[in-house]
Amino acid sequence: MAQSDTVDRILxxxxxxxxxxxxxxTSLRMITSKxxxxxxxxxxxxxxxxxxxxxxxxxxxxPFSATLETAFDELEAKCDGKPxxxxxxxxxxxxxxxxxxxxxxxxISIFMRLLGLAYTQSQGHLRKFLEQEYSEPFSRFMRLLKExxxxxxxxxxxxxxxxxxxxxxxxxxxxxxxxxxxxNKLGVHTTVQEIAARLVPFLAAGMTAPDKMLxxxxxxxxxxx
Amino acid sequence: MAQSDTVDRILxxxxxxxxxxxxxxTSLRMITSKxxxxxxxxxxxxxxxxxxxxxxxxxxxxPFSATLETAFDELEAKCDGKPxxxxxxxxxxxxxxxxxxxxxxxxISIFMRLLGLAYTQSQGHLRKFLEQEYSEPFSRFMRLLKExxxxxxxxxxxxxxxxxxxxxxxxxxxxxxxxxxxxNKLGVHTTVQEIAARLVPFLAAGMTAPDKMLxxxxxxxxxxx
DNA sequence: CAGGGTGTCAAACGTATGTTTCAAACAGAC
DNA sequence: GTCTGTTTGAAACATACGTTTGACACCCTG
Numbered sequence: 001m002a003q004s005d006t007v008d009r010i011l012x013x014x015x016x017x018x019x020x021x022x023x024x025x026t027s028l029r030m031i032t033s034k035x036x037x038x039x040x041x042x043x044x045x046x047x048x049x050x051x052x053x054x055x056x057x058x059x060x061x062x063p064f065s066a067t068l069e070t071a072f073d074e075l076e077a078k079c080d081g082k083p084x085x086x087x088x089x090x091x092x093x094x095x096x097x098x099x100x101x102x103x104x105x106x107x108i109s110i111f112m113r114l115l116g117l118a119y120t121q122s123q124g125h126l127r128k129f130l131e132q133e134y135s136e137p138f139s140r141f142m143r144l145l146k147e148x149x150x151x152x153x154x155x156x157x158x159x160x161x162x163x164x165x166x167x168x169x170x171x172x173x174x175x176x177x178x179x180x181x182x183x184n185k186l187g188v189h190t191t192v193q194e195i196a197a198r199l200v201p202f203l204a205a206g207m208t209a210p211d212k213m214l215x216x217x218x219x220x221x222x223x224x225x
Numbered sequence: 226m227a228q229s230d231t232v233d234r235i236l237x238x239x240x241x242x243x244x245x246x247x248x249x250x251t252s253l254r255m256i257t258s259k260x261x262x263x264x265x266x267x268x269x270x271x272x273x274x275x276x277x278x279x280x281x282x283x284x285x286x287x288p289f290s291a292t293l294e295t296a297f298d299e300l301e302a303k304c305d306g307k308p309x310x311x312x313x314x315x316x317x318x319x320x321x322x323x324x325x326x327x328x329x330x331x332x333i334s335i336f337m338r339l340l341g342l343a344y345t346q347s348q349g350h351l352r353k354f355l356e357q358e359y360s361e362p363f364s365r366f367m368r369l370l371k372e373x374x375x376x377x378x379x380x381x382x383x384x385x386x387x388x389x390x391x392x393x394x395x396x397x398x399x400x401x402x403x404x405x406x407x408x409n410k411l412g413v414h415t416t417v418q419e420i421a422a423r424l425v426p427f428l429a430a431g432m433t434a435p436d437k438m439l440x441x442x443x444x445x446x447x448x449x450x
Numbered sequence: 451c452a453g454g455g456t457g458t459c460a461a462a463c464g465t466a467t468g469t470t471t472c473a474a475a476c477a478g479a480c
Numbered sequence: 481g482t483c484t485g486t487t488t489g490a491a492a493c494a495t496a497c498g499t500t501t502g503a504c505a506c507c508c509t510g
Contacts, residue, residue, distance in 0.1 A: 170391025
Protein backbone atom coordinates (compact mmCIF):
# COMPACT_ATOMS: atom_id res chain seq x y z
CA MET A 1 0.00 0.00 0.00
CA ALA A 2 2.77 2.38 -0.69
CA GLN A 3 5.33 3.50 -3.14
CA SER A 4 8.35 1.29 -3.15
CA ASP A 5 10.48 4.34 -2.65
CA THR A 6 12.58 4.09 0.47
CA VAL A 7 12.02 7.63 1.69
CA ASP A 8 8.26 7.33 1.53
CA ARG A 9 8.24 3.90 3.10
CA ILE A 10 10.22 5.29 6.01
CA LEU A 11 7.88 8.25 6.35
CA UNK A 12 4.80 6.03 6.24
CA UNK A 13 6.14 3.68 8.88
CA UNK A 14 7.46 6.46 11.08
CA UNK A 15 4.20 8.38 10.92
CA UNK A 16 2.18 5.41 11.98
CA UNK A 17 4.51 4.33 14.76
CA UNK A 18 4.97 7.82 16.10
CA UNK A 19 1.22 8.26 16.15
CA UNK A 20 0.60 5.12 18.12
CA UNK A 21 3.61 5.13 20.45
CA UNK A 22 5.10 8.61 20.68
CA UNK A 23 8.53 9.71 19.63
CA UNK A 24 10.93 8.53 22.30
CA UNK A 25 9.17 5.21 22.52
CA THR A 26 9.63 4.54 18.81
CA SER A 27 13.11 3.41 17.83
CA LEU A 28 14.68 3.67 14.42
CA ARG A 29 14.91 -0.08 14.35
CA MET A 30 11.14 -0.40 14.71
CA ILE A 31 10.64 2.07 11.93
CA THR A 32 13.10 0.52 9.52
CA SER A 33 11.90 -3.00 10.11
CA LYS A 34 8.27 -1.97 9.64
CA UNK A 35 9.27 -0.11 6.49
CA UNK A 36 11.41 -3.06 5.39
CA UNK A 37 14.44 -0.90 4.77
CA UNK A 38 17.93 -0.93 6.16
CA UNK A 39 18.57 0.74 9.49
CA UNK A 40 21.15 3.10 8.02
CA UNK A 41 18.65 4.42 5.50
CA UNK A 42 17.13 6.82 8.02
CA UNK A 43 20.37 8.57 8.77
CA UNK A 44 21.32 8.46 5.11
CA UNK A 45 18.14 10.10 3.84
CA UNK A 46 17.18 12.31 6.76
CA UNK A 47 20.36 12.84 8.74
CA UNK A 48 19.03 12.06 12.19
CA UNK A 49 16.00 10.84 14.05
CA UNK A 50 14.97 14.38 14.92
CA UNK A 51 15.15 15.38 11.28
CA UNK A 52 12.93 12.41 10.46
CA UNK A 53 10.39 13.63 12.97
CA UNK A 54 10.45 17.04 11.32
CA UNK A 55 10.01 15.45 7.91
CA UNK A 56 7.00 13.47 9.11
CA UNK A 57 5.38 16.67 10.31
CA UNK A 58 6.33 18.66 7.26
CA UNK A 59 4.78 16.11 4.95
CA UNK A 60 1.28 16.67 6.27
CA UNK A 61 1.61 20.09 7.83
CA UNK A 62 2.75 21.88 4.70
CA PRO A 63 -0.30 20.96 2.60
CA PHE A 64 -2.50 21.47 5.63
CA SER A 65 -1.26 24.97 6.23
CA ALA A 66 -1.79 25.76 2.56
CA THR A 67 -5.37 24.47 2.78
CA LEU A 68 -5.85 26.52 5.88
CA GLU A 69 -4.61 29.71 4.25
CA THR A 70 -7.08 29.19 1.45
CA ALA A 71 -9.91 28.60 3.87
CA PHE A 72 -9.05 31.75 5.78
CA ASP A 73 -8.80 33.69 2.54
CA GLU A 74 -12.26 32.53 1.50
CA LEU A 75 -13.62 33.34 4.93
CA GLU A 76 -12.25 36.85 4.90
CA ALA A 77 -13.44 37.38 1.35
CA LYS A 78 -16.95 36.27 2.27
CA CYS A 79 -17.06 38.61 5.24
CA ASP A 80 -15.52 41.44 3.33
CA GLY A 81 -14.39 43.88 5.92
CA LYS A 82 -16.50 42.64 8.80
CA PRO A 83 -14.87 40.22 11.23
CA UNK A 84 -15.80 36.57 10.86
CA UNK A 85 -17.87 35.01 13.61
CA UNK A 86 -16.40 32.59 16.08
CA UNK A 87 -18.36 29.72 14.59
CA UNK A 88 -17.17 30.52 11.10
CA UNK A 89 -13.57 30.69 12.25
CA UNK A 90 -13.70 27.41 14.09
CA UNK A 91 -15.44 25.73 11.20
CA UNK A 92 -12.87 26.99 8.73
CA UNK A 93 -10.20 25.26 10.77
CA UNK A 94 -12.20 22.11 11.33
CA UNK A 95 -13.20 21.74 7.73
CA UNK A 96 -9.63 22.17 6.57
CA UNK A 97 -8.47 19.47 8.91
CA UNK A 98 -11.24 17.04 8.14
CA UNK A 99 -11.15 17.43 4.40
CA UNK A 100 -7.43 17.08 3.93
CA UNK A 101 -6.72 14.39 1.36
CA UNK A 102 -5.59 11.31 3.24
CA UNK A 103 -3.16 8.62 2.30
CA UNK A 104 -5.43 5.95 3.73
CA UNK A 105 -8.40 5.37 5.97
CA UNK A 106 -6.33 5.83 9.09
CA UNK A 107 -4.96 9.09 7.76
CA ILE A 108 -7.24 11.43 9.62
CA SER A 109 -6.65 9.77 12.98
CA ILE A 110 -2.92 9.77 12.50
CA PHE A 111 -3.08 13.38 11.48
CA MET A 112 -4.97 14.30 14.64
CA ARG A 113 -2.83 12.21 16.88
CA LEU A 114 0.38 13.70 15.58
CA LEU A 115 -0.98 17.18 16.07
CA GLY A 116 -1.86 16.27 19.61
CA LEU A 117 1.55 14.79 20.26
CA ALA A 118 3.18 17.90 18.88
CA TYR A 119 1.51 19.79 21.68
CA THR A 120 1.89 17.40 24.54
CA GLN A 121 5.17 15.60 23.96
CA SER A 122 6.82 18.67 22.62
CA GLN A 123 10.44 17.82 22.43
CA GLY A 124 12.02 21.24 22.33
CA HIS A 125 13.39 20.71 18.86
CA LEU A 126 9.91 19.92 17.56
CA ARG A 127 8.33 22.97 19.12
CA LYS A 128 11.06 25.15 17.68
CA PHE A 129 10.70 23.58 14.26
CA LEU A 130 6.92 23.99 14.20
CA GLU A 131 7.07 27.54 15.45
CA GLN A 132 9.45 28.73 12.80
CA GLU A 133 7.87 26.80 9.95
CA TYR A 134 4.18 27.24 10.59
CA SER A 135 3.83 30.33 12.73
CA GLU A 136 1.96 32.23 10.07
CA PRO A 137 -1.29 30.26 9.80
CA PHE A 138 -1.23 29.92 13.55
CA SER A 139 -1.03 33.62 14.26
CA ARG A 140 -3.58 34.27 11.59
CA PHE A 141 -5.96 31.93 13.35
CA MET A 142 -5.26 33.77 16.58
CA ARG A 143 -6.01 37.09 14.94
CA LEU A 144 -9.32 35.78 13.61
CA LEU A 145 -10.21 34.51 17.06
CA LYS A 146 -9.42 37.88 18.54
CA GLU A 147 -11.64 39.67 16.03
CA UNK A 148 -14.43 37.19 16.61
CA UNK A 149 -14.43 37.74 20.37
CA UNK A 150 -13.98 41.47 20.89
CA UNK A 151 -15.96 41.32 24.10
CA UNK A 152 -13.28 39.25 25.84
CA UNK A 153 -10.36 40.75 27.69
CA UNK A 154 -6.95 39.69 26.43
CA UNK A 155 -6.37 37.60 29.50
CA UNK A 156 -9.72 35.84 29.29
CA UNK A 157 -9.21 35.19 25.60
CA UNK A 158 -5.75 33.81 26.20
CA UNK A 159 -6.91 31.27 28.72
CA UNK A 160 -9.99 30.26 26.81
CA UNK A 161 -7.91 29.66 23.72
CA UNK A 162 -5.71 27.36 25.76
CA UNK A 163 -8.81 25.54 26.94
CA UNK A 164 -9.95 25.11 23.34
CA UNK A 165 -6.58 23.86 22.22
CA UNK A 166 -6.53 21.44 25.09
CA UNK A 167 -9.95 20.01 24.44
CA UNK A 168 -9.13 19.63 20.78
CA UNK A 169 -5.61 18.29 21.01
CA UNK A 170 -6.48 15.88 23.76
CA UNK A 171 -9.63 14.50 22.20
CA UNK A 172 -8.26 14.24 18.72
CA UNK A 173 -5.00 12.72 19.83
CA UNK A 174 -6.92 9.89 21.47
CA UNK A 175 -9.79 9.85 19.03
CA UNK A 176 -9.24 6.26 17.99
CA UNK A 177 -9.21 4.95 21.53
CA UNK A 178 -12.16 7.10 22.56
CA UNK A 179 -14.19 5.92 19.58
CA UNK A 180 -13.47 2.32 20.50
CA UNK A 181 -14.45 2.85 24.14
CA UNK A 182 -17.73 4.44 23.15
CA UNK A 183 -18.45 1.66 20.71
CA ASN A 184 -17.93 -0.96 23.40
CA LYS A 185 -19.98 0.96 25.93
CA LEU A 186 -22.96 2.14 23.95
CA GLY A 187 -22.58 0.36 20.65
CA VAL A 188 -22.40 3.64 18.79
CA HIS A 189 -19.82 4.19 16.12
CA THR A 190 -18.46 7.67 15.61
CA THR A 191 -16.34 9.25 12.92
CA VAL A 192 -13.76 11.93 13.41
CA GLN A 193 -16.04 14.25 11.47
CA GLU A 194 -18.80 13.70 13.97
CA ILE A 195 -16.47 14.39 16.85
CA ALA A 196 -15.58 17.66 15.21
CA ALA A 197 -19.27 18.47 14.78
CA ARG A 198 -19.73 18.03 18.52
CA LEU A 199 -16.53 19.76 19.47
CA VAL A 200 -17.14 23.03 17.66
CA PRO A 201 -20.33 23.99 19.54
CA PHE A 202 -18.72 22.96 22.80
CA LEU A 203 -15.78 25.24 22.13
CA ALA A 204 -17.92 28.09 20.90
CA ALA A 205 -20.10 27.92 23.99
CA GLY A 206 -17.10 27.83 26.29
CA MET A 207 -15.42 30.65 24.46
CA THR A 208 -18.44 32.91 24.85
CA ALA A 209 -19.35 31.84 28.37
CA PRO A 210 -20.36 34.50 30.92
CA ASP A 211 -17.62 36.21 32.85
CA LYS A 212 -15.03 34.57 34.99
CA MET A 213 -16.74 33.02 37.93
CA LEU A 214 -16.64 34.85 41.21
CA UNK A 215 -14.41 32.76 43.39
CA UNK A 216 -17.15 31.94 45.82
CA UNK A 217 -15.07 29.55 47.83
CA UNK A 218 -12.21 30.98 49.85
CA UNK A 219 -8.78 30.82 48.32
CA UNK A 220 -6.47 28.18 49.65
CA UNK A 221 -6.09 28.85 53.38
CA UNK A 222 -2.99 30.99 53.95
CA UNK A 223 -0.43 28.24 54.16
CA UNK A 224 -0.90 26.66 57.53
CA UNK A 225 2.77 26.06 58.19
CA MET B 226 13.72 20.47 52.33
CA ALA B 227 12.85 16.90 52.92
CA GLN B 228 13.23 14.01 55.24
CA SER B 229 16.62 12.43 54.96
CA ASP B 230 14.85 9.16 54.35
CA THR B 231 15.99 7.55 51.13
CA VAL B 232 12.55 6.51 49.94
CA ASP B 233 11.11 9.98 50.29
CA ARG B 234 14.11 11.63 48.70
CA ILE B 235 13.72 9.35 45.70
CA LEU B 236 10.00 10.08 45.47
CA UNK B 237 10.57 13.83 45.71
CA UNK B 238 13.21 13.83 43.01
CA UNK B 239 11.30 11.47 40.75
CA UNK B 240 8.10 13.46 41.08
CA UNK B 241 9.79 16.68 40.09
CA UNK B 242 11.75 15.20 37.20
CA UNK B 243 8.80 13.25 35.84
CA UNK B 244 6.70 16.39 35.95
CA UNK B 245 9.16 18.45 34.00
CA UNK B 246 10.48 15.86 31.53
CA UNK B 247 8.06 12.97 31.26
CA UNK B 248 8.68 9.36 32.17
CA UNK B 249 10.75 7.86 29.40
CA UNK B 250 12.91 10.94 29.24
CA THR B 251 13.80 10.71 32.92
CA SER B 252 16.45 8.13 33.75
CA LEU B 253 17.01 6.48 37.08
CA ARG B 254 20.44 8.04 37.16
CA MET B 255 18.97 11.52 36.94
CA ILE B 256 16.62 10.69 39.76
CA THR B 257 19.18 9.14 42.06
CA SER B 258 21.74 11.85 41.52
CA LYS B 259 19.17 14.57 42.17
CA UNK B 260 18.04 12.70 45.26
CA UNK B 261 21.67 12.10 46.27
CA UNK B 262 21.12 8.41 46.78
CA UNK B 263 22.70 5.37 45.24
CA UNK B 264 21.46 4.14 41.90
CA UNK B 265 20.59 0.72 43.25
CA UNK B 266 18.31 2.23 45.89
CA UNK B 267 15.48 2.61 43.41
CA UNK B 268 15.39 -1.05 42.50
CA UNK B 269 15.95 -2.01 46.11
CA UNK B 270 13.07 0.03 47.51
CA UNK B 271 10.63 0.00 44.62
CA UNK B 272 11.59 -3.00 42.50
CA UNK B 273 11.58 -1.32 39.11
CA UNK B 274 11.22 2.00 37.39
CA UNK B 275 7.60 1.32 36.57
CA UNK B 276 6.87 0.57 40.21
CA UNK B 277 8.52 3.86 41.12
CA UNK B 278 6.20 5.66 38.73
CA UNK B 279 3.25 3.97 40.40
CA UNK B 280 4.55 4.98 43.82
CA UNK B 281 4.91 8.59 42.76
CA UNK B 282 1.30 8.63 41.65
CA UNK B 283 0.05 6.75 44.66
CA UNK B 284 1.67 9.21 47.04
CA UNK B 285 -0.44 12.12 45.89
CA UNK B 286 -3.39 10.33 44.34
CA UNK B 287 -4.36 8.39 47.43
CA PRO B 288 -4.85 11.44 49.67
CA PHE B 289 -6.40 13.29 46.76
CA SER B 290 -8.96 10.62 46.13
CA ALA B 291 -9.79 10.62 49.85
CA THR B 292 -10.27 14.39 49.77
CA LEU B 293 -12.42 13.97 46.74
CA GLU B 294 -14.63 11.37 48.36
CA THR B 295 -15.19 13.72 51.26
CA ALA B 296 -16.03 16.59 48.96
CA PHE B 297 -18.51 14.45 47.09
CA ASP B 298 -20.00 13.25 50.35
CA GLU B 299 -20.50 16.81 51.50
CA LEU B 300 -21.97 17.76 48.18
CA GLU B 301 -24.47 14.94 48.21
CA ALA B 302 -25.35 15.66 51.82
CA LYS B 303 -25.96 19.31 51.01
CA CYS B 304 -28.20 18.45 48.10
CA ASP B 305 -29.94 15.73 49.98
CA GLY B 306 -31.71 13.66 47.41
CA LYS B 307 -31.69 16.20 44.61
CA PRO B 308 -28.90 15.91 42.07
CA UNK B 309 -26.05 18.40 42.41
CA UNK B 310 -25.71 21.01 39.70
CA UNK B 311 -22.98 20.88 37.13
CA UNK B 312 -21.27 23.89 38.65
CA UNK B 313 -21.32 22.38 42.09
CA UNK B 314 -19.87 19.15 40.81
CA UNK B 315 -17.08 20.81 38.90
CA UNK B 316 -16.27 23.04 41.85
CA UNK B 317 -16.13 20.10 44.21
CA UNK B 318 -13.44 18.58 42.03
CA UNK B 319 -11.58 21.82 41.50
CA UNK B 320 -11.58 22.76 45.13
CA UNK B 321 -10.32 19.36 46.14
CA UNK B 322 -7.43 19.63 43.72
CA UNK B 323 -6.52 23.18 44.57
CA UNK B 324 -6.72 22.78 48.31
CA UNK B 325 -4.70 19.62 48.60
CA UNK B 326 -1.91 20.15 51.11
CA UNK B 327 1.28 20.61 49.14
CA UNK B 328 4.81 19.64 49.96
CA UNK B 329 6.10 22.94 48.60
CA UNK B 330 5.17 25.94 46.47
CA UNK B 331 5.62 23.98 43.26
CA UNK B 332 3.40 21.24 44.58
CA ILE B 333 0.21 22.25 42.85
CA SER B 334 1.86 22.59 39.45
CA ILE B 335 3.57 19.26 39.79
CA PHE B 336 0.31 17.71 40.87
CA MET B 337 -1.47 19.06 37.79
CA ARG B 338 1.30 18.21 35.44
CA LEU B 339 1.49 14.63 36.62
CA LEU B 340 -2.26 14.26 36.23
CA GLY B 341 -1.93 15.56 32.70
CA LEU B 342 0.91 13.22 31.93
CA ALA B 343 -1.07 10.33 33.27
CA TYR B 344 -3.61 11.02 30.58
CA THR B 345 -1.42 11.89 27.65
CA GLN B 346 1.71 9.80 28.05
CA SER B 347 -0.21 6.89 29.35
CA GLN B 348 2.20 4.07 29.33
CA GLY B 349 -0.09 1.07 29.39
CA HIS B 350 1.09 -0.04 32.78
CA LEU B 351 0.26 3.37 34.25
CA ARG B 352 -3.22 3.44 32.79
CA LYS B 353 -3.88 -0.03 34.12
CA PHE B 354 -2.53 0.89 37.54
CA LEU B 355 -4.62 4.04 37.79
CA GLU B 356 -7.74 2.33 36.57
CA GLN B 357 -7.65 -0.42 39.12
CA GLU B 358 -6.55 1.77 42.02
CA TYR B 359 -8.65 4.86 41.56
CA SER B 360 -11.63 3.84 39.49
CA GLU B 361 -14.08 4.53 42.29
CA PRO B 362 -13.81 8.31 42.71
CA PHE B 363 -13.59 8.54 38.96
CA SER B 364 -16.81 6.72 38.29
CA ARG B 365 -18.47 8.57 41.12
CA PHE B 366 -17.53 11.83 39.42
CA MET B 367 -18.95 10.45 36.20
CA ARG B 368 -22.19 9.57 37.92
CA LEU B 369 -22.49 13.07 39.38
CA LEU B 370 -21.89 14.53 35.95
CA LYS B 371 -24.58 12.34 34.53
CA GLU B 372 -27.10 13.41 37.15
CA UNK B 373 -26.16 17.04 36.64
CA UNK B 374 -26.82 16.89 32.90
CA UNK B 375 -29.96 14.79 32.45
CA UNK B 376 -30.83 16.68 29.28
CA UNK B 377 -27.84 15.30 27.42
CA UNK B 378 -27.89 12.05 25.50
CA UNK B 379 -25.33 9.49 26.63
CA UNK B 380 -23.30 10.01 23.50
CA UNK B 381 -23.28 13.77 23.77
CA UNK B 382 -22.34 13.57 27.41
CA UNK B 383 -19.56 11.13 26.68
CA UNK B 384 -17.90 13.39 24.16
CA UNK B 385 -18.37 16.52 26.15
CA UNK B 386 -16.77 14.90 29.16
CA UNK B 387 -13.80 14.06 26.99
CA UNK B 388 -13.62 17.67 25.89
CA UNK B 389 -13.65 18.79 29.50
CA UNK B 390 -10.96 16.35 30.48
CA UNK B 391 -8.86 17.49 27.56
CA UNK B 392 -9.15 21.16 28.30
CA UNK B 393 -8.32 20.52 31.92
CA UNK B 394 -5.51 18.04 31.53
CA UNK B 395 -3.87 19.98 28.78
CA UNK B 396 -4.06 23.37 30.43
CA UNK B 397 -3.07 22.19 33.84
CA UNK B 398 -0.25 20.04 32.60
CA UNK B 399 1.33 23.05 30.96
CA UNK B 400 0.13 25.57 33.50
CA UNK B 401 3.61 26.70 34.45
CA UNK B 402 4.68 27.35 30.88
CA UNK B 403 1.36 29.01 30.01
CA UNK B 404 1.57 31.29 33.04
CA UNK B 405 5.06 32.34 32.00
CA UNK B 406 4.03 33.05 28.43
CA UNK B 407 1.13 35.19 29.56
CA UNK B 408 3.36 37.07 31.97
CA ASN B 409 5.83 37.86 29.20
CA LYS B 410 3.10 38.86 26.78
CA LEU B 411 0.74 40.91 28.89
CA GLY B 412 2.60 41.34 32.15
CA VAL B 413 -0.16 39.61 34.07
CA HIS B 414 0.63 37.00 36.64
CA THR B 415 -1.81 34.17 37.19
CA THR B 416 -2.14 31.49 39.83
CA VAL B 417 -3.35 27.98 39.30
CA GLN B 418 -6.39 28.89 41.38
CA GLU B 419 -7.26 31.67 38.97
CA ILE B 420 -6.90 29.36 36.01
CA ALA B 421 -9.34 27.02 37.68
CA ALA B 422 -11.73 29.91 38.27
CA ARG B 423 -11.68 30.62 34.54
CA LEU B 424 -11.78 27.00 33.52
CA VAL B 425 -14.90 25.98 35.39
CA PRO B 426 -17.30 28.41 33.66
CA PHE B 427 -15.74 27.55 30.33
CA LEU B 428 -16.39 23.88 30.94
CA ALA B 429 -19.86 24.43 32.31
CA ALA B 430 -20.83 26.51 29.29
CA GLY B 431 -19.45 23.97 26.87
CA MET B 432 -21.11 21.14 28.71
CA THR B 433 -24.53 22.77 28.47
CA ALA B 434 -24.12 24.14 24.96
CA PRO B 435 -27.03 23.86 22.50
CA ASP B 436 -27.37 20.70 20.50
CA LYS B 437 -24.81 19.17 18.26
CA MET B 438 -24.29 21.39 15.30
CA LEU B 439 -25.95 20.42 12.07
CA UNK B 440 -23.14 19.32 9.83
CA UNK B 441 -23.75 21.99 7.27
CA UNK B 442 -20.76 21.12 5.16
CA UNK B 443 -20.84 17.86 3.24
CA UNK B 444 -19.00 14.94 4.73
CA UNK B 445 -15.64 14.09 3.26
CA UNK B 446 -16.21 13.47 -0.48
CA UNK B 447 -16.74 9.76 -1.03
CA UNK B 448 -13.14 8.64 -1.36
CA UNK B 449 -12.08 9.65 -4.83
CA UNK B 450 -9.99 6.61 -5.54
C1' DC C 451 33.36 -0.02 -21.46
C1' DA C 452 35.16 2.78 -17.78
C1' DG C 453 33.94 5.53 -13.66
C1' DG C 454 31.68 8.64 -10.44
C1' DG C 455 27.55 9.53 -8.03
C1' DT C 456 23.71 7.31 -5.54
C1' DG C 457 21.64 4.14 -2.71
C1' DT C 458 21.75 -0.19 0.05
C1' DC C 459 23.56 -3.44 3.22
C1' DA C 460 25.66 -5.89 7.34
C1' DA C 461 28.38 -4.82 10.90
C1' DA C 462 30.29 -2.23 14.31
C1' DC C 463 30.79 1.93 17.40
C1' DG C 464 30.07 4.52 21.56
C1' DT C 465 26.86 5.66 24.86
C1' DA C 466 22.98 5.34 27.95
C1' DT C 467 19.62 2.70 29.87
C1' DG C 468 17.34 -0.55 33.66
C1' DT C 469 18.81 -4.01 36.50
C1' DT C 470 21.83 -7.13 39.33
C1' DT C 471 25.58 -8.33 42.23
C1' DC C 472 28.07 -8.69 46.36
C1' DA C 473 30.70 -6.74 49.89
C1' DA C 474 30.54 -3.28 53.40
C1' DA C 475 28.01 -0.49 56.81
C1' DC C 476 24.40 -0.09 59.83
C1' DA C 477 20.54 -1.01 63.17
C1' DG C 478 18.36 -3.18 66.87
C1' DA C 479 17.66 -7.56 69.81
C1' DC C 480 19.48 -10.70 72.80
C1' DG D 481 29.58 -7.52 72.22
C1' DT D 482 27.87 -10.40 68.93
C1' DC D 483 24.66 -11.79 65.77
C1' DT D 484 20.82 -11.03 62.22
C1' DG D 485 18.26 -8.73 59.02
C1' DT D 486 18.08 -4.40 56.54
C1' DT D 487 20.03 -0.74 53.90
C1' DT D 488 23.76 1.41 51.25
C1' DG D 489 27.84 1.54 48.05
C1' DA D 490 30.68 0.93 43.84
C1' DA D 491 30.93 -1.72 40.11
C1' DA D 492 29.49 -4.57 36.57
C1' DC D 493 25.84 -6.65 33.60
C1' DA D 494 23.12 -7.16 29.51
C1' DT D 495 20.59 -4.77 26.35
C1' DA D 496 18.93 -1.13 23.42
C1' DC D 497 19.63 3.02 21.40
C1' DG D 498 21.21 6.58 17.51
C1' DT D 499 24.82 6.95 14.56
C1' DT D 500 28.91 5.77 11.57
C1' DT D 501 31.57 2.98 8.65
C1' DG D 502 33.19 0.75 4.53
C1' DA D 503 32.21 -2.61 1.17
C1' DC D 504 29.10 -3.61 -2.43
C1' DA D 505 25.53 -3.04 -6.21
C1' DC D 506 23.39 -0.15 -9.36
C1' DC D 507 22.75 3.38 -12.94
C1' DC D 508 23.86 6.34 -16.51
C1' DT D 509 26.68 9.82 -18.41
C1' DG D 510 31.01 10.24 -20.88
